[in-house]
Amino acid sequence: MSARVLKVHPADNVIVALRDLSAGESIEFDQQIYTLPYAVGAKHKFVTEDRQPGDPITMYGVLVGKAMQPIRRGEPITTFNLKHSADRYGIDKKQPYTYQPPNVSRWQNRTFMGYHRADGSVGTRNYWLVVPLVFCENRNVLILKDAFERELGYAQPETYREQVHELLSLYKAGDLDVIKKMQPFVDESQNKTLHNAPAEKRPFKNVDGIKFLTHEMGCGGTRQDSGALGALIAGFINNPNVAGATILSLGCQHLQADIVEQEIRRHNPKFDKPLLIFEQQAGTEYALMAQAVKETFLGLTQINKIERQPAPLSALTVGLKCGGSDGFSGISANPALGQLSDTIAALGGKTVLAEFPELNGVEQELINRTVDPADAEKFINLMGTYSAQAEAVGSGFDMNPSPGNIKDGLITDAIKSAGAAKKGGNSPVVDVLDYTEPAVRPGLSLLCTPGNDVEATTGMAGSGTNVILFTTGLGTPTGNPICPVVKVSTNTKLKNRMPDVIDFDCGPIIDGEQTIDQSADDLLEYIIRLASGDEITKAEQLGQDDFIPWKRGVSL
Template identity: 65%
Template sequence: MLHKVLKVNPNDNVIVALRDLPAGEVVEFEGESYLLPHTVYAKHKFVTHDLETGDAVTMYGVLVGRASQPIKRGEPITTYNLKHDSESYSTAKRQPYSWTPPDVSKWVGRTFKGYRRSDGKVGTYNYWLVIPLVFCENRNVLTLKTAFERELGYAQPELYRDQVREMLHLYQNGQLETVQKLAPFTDSSTPRPWSNDLNRPFKNVDGIKFLTHEGGCGGTRQDAHTLCSLFAAYAVHPNVAGVTVLSLGCQNSEEKILMDEIHKRSPKFDKPLYIFEQQQGTEAAMMSAAIKQTFLGLIKANECEREDVSITELVVGLKCGGSDGFSGISANPVLGQVSDILVTLGGKTLLAEFPELHGVEQELLNRCVTEEKAAKFEKLMRDYSGKADAVGSAFAFNPSPGNIKDGLITDAIKSAGAAKKGGSAPIQDVTNYTEISHEKGLQLVCTPGNDVEATTGKTAAGATVILFTTGLGTPTGNPICPVMKVSTNSKLAEKMVDVIDFNCGTVVTGEETIAENADALLEEIIAVASGKLTHAQRLGQDDFIPWKRGVSL
């Protein structure tokens, strides 16, 4: 039976509604009775006692805001009566931290089928990558995409083009009324996009990924260098077998910068990487040469086969987007449990989205294993938040209209729930955007909260699977790293069956504990790492947005 309410932390002075609670209802909870003067919708919170203007509101055991006007016992918190506030933080205020690792005996010795690279890293997929060093080459990249995907069996089915063709045929034959009566596709009647079971000539190449972007020249030199660093991180990524690079020749993002950044990350880099410069001759000559060399590279990439490897070789990114009031109660804590399991076993997990860690900085500082790591985190956070403040777009402005509508009233509430994805393990390392750490364990990675910028950056940090929790539904993916969509509530999982890969709504209903749901999720991660496609992969959601290091929340 679904409980009506939940208090996340014993020290909280707000209670979460797990279903809509109408005005006038009396809620019984932990020996107290609360008369609700107003309707409290599911995912929203009401206060446990009268608050005066300026009084603190706590959730997840931390300060998440202050009353901007008096709030009566049982009244919901809203953007009208609550303003963001959070505790100050400093490396100097660090406290000793200890944790109790979970029992992982059932996972010892578990394996997945991955691609082992010459540098010892293990990929979950085997992709060929085609990138432009500058936006001038986007059209050529897309031309290659059409040619390779259609001829080698990687193209998405032209489902919607077929729909337009059918309607055009009917219209041209005087059957407008038939067009008007056509029923829209439903999930049951819509053919699924391609799977990796199709009969393709390169059976061990999971795909050819074609990236485009709007940078490389005309911006700052820092942006051009960052773009090269990002591409270098993708080139050395264990999910990438080889790279084709298109260059104009005169852009800021130079070939030399790219190669220098690659060798910084992988001194013995030995993957096939082919660079073609358009200003050396005709477009036709460049494109023909790129096609030939890429085809030969695919033959080489096809020689790599999946083999059994320990799940400790997984690098799991932890992400949330389209969050709701259940994110910090169900899906994010489930990810935290998965993270703690993998870290205990000796794997690696990545927690990013720095604007969505605002308000829990001190806890994260306490969890850093060294003073040096803590100081780096503090500096990155202060530099980032300072830039946001300077342009009048503080971290406190982070919650979107959808977040607020579904219960995330302040950034601190959103952040405290978002941080649950990182579990309780000590933080072994802190990395800046496009940096790659060789440490195992939980790591903090500096990225925006923006969904695609974050997944782009998390992949650059080495994630080979990304877990993406969502309460509202977010259709996005990454070109080279599988992105698993994890629902915070069962309604969403039932409604968006072609987006959601795993449901944590059973935690809200009480059907499963966090630990039980996490075990099931880890099994699904192993399946995806072994080649089971996510919905984002099936739908071809290869989203890629480089962060220009400006203010992005």
């Protein structure tokens, strides 16, 4: 990789700046010299030839936009001179696809220490889940959360509470001026503090945590949304990282407990985890809560008997996600995830690529890679329906890039999507899943979710992922209640700026210090330690348990 610029694909007519380039600077690349009429910031792109209005701009080997005005050779592409455009796709354009899997002999006999379930799946964590069927029960869930986490050693450190206590003491003493002059309390040692007491100091040493979900659904909305929520909750309970669950129901809501139970057993006939269901309208709130506390405690004693045992890497189900993306995402972290995805698939494991709005422009490539034509048709239908819903409310896929994306080089949705799709590597697509459908086939599956960070990670956990890899160029603290979310930075500056958020750095790829393959290998070693409980992600340390179900309206 050049130290200053990079062309991603031979067919591209743009070059990526890896460093800030000055106006008037001459760049030599591939036996060509480009004199830059304007400065080009790192992560941005300049054209390799003059472009006229309507001329195509190609990156990653696909159409990513068309010129809106003349663009001179060496001039950067911007939102003023380029508009989103993507190639049409269809089953009639499906081309034969050949693929050579990577050599995975070095990983063939590797194992991780996981929690084996009766249905044959293996968890990377051993959690108890507490979830309401309707928003009316959120308060009760939060009361249970406070009681269990404080008493059993799973609560967050009280750093900020202590800070408020000190400020309150000064205020009561009449020292308001002292408070105004104080520097903020910054204790960087908190970056290394686990979100709860070490396992050896907890009464249930084999229980990695009790996870309490809240949401604003279950009644009052559409029956479609309630049904999707039921399937999502069933997916979370079926997830191999969950060992048992407590469900709180009001009683009269749309989403009834039997709907969730049916969904659980529809996808998992071998389900045998402890499942506790409590209905508030059957009596008093106190009776509900007292019984829930007792039975949940007994459930914890039961799952505490489960211990980690060796499991093959084929037992991993890895989610592939990006958020807070930048112009380096598609050339460092995302391709590293793609290489890792190909490795997991070759070992017989499962990987899941979500975020359908961020596959805009690369649909045909994915159609070509889809093994079963019926699955290709399903992908086309899901993409078409989703896109039409977005356009119907004036928010098409082309409006997906955020201000932060654009500022850091992702000018059109097709540029963003073509880079995002690199997380899926090159292996064949073995399955196409609608939201909440479980990933069951070894290899790469496509999962229909929004690009929204939390809605997507929530959807992946609901489809059975036991680890989620999340690349970011700008930094995002997204986590998940039941699935460890590994934050992978695209550049080292981000890693240094937000060390309390980033778990793994792919910046050495940009700096020319490491290849994509080397970075992918190092990341897989990290995942093995993480899956075995020897590592804990920064999101887990921060207690970042984000849960947002997707209402099937428009969300990008």
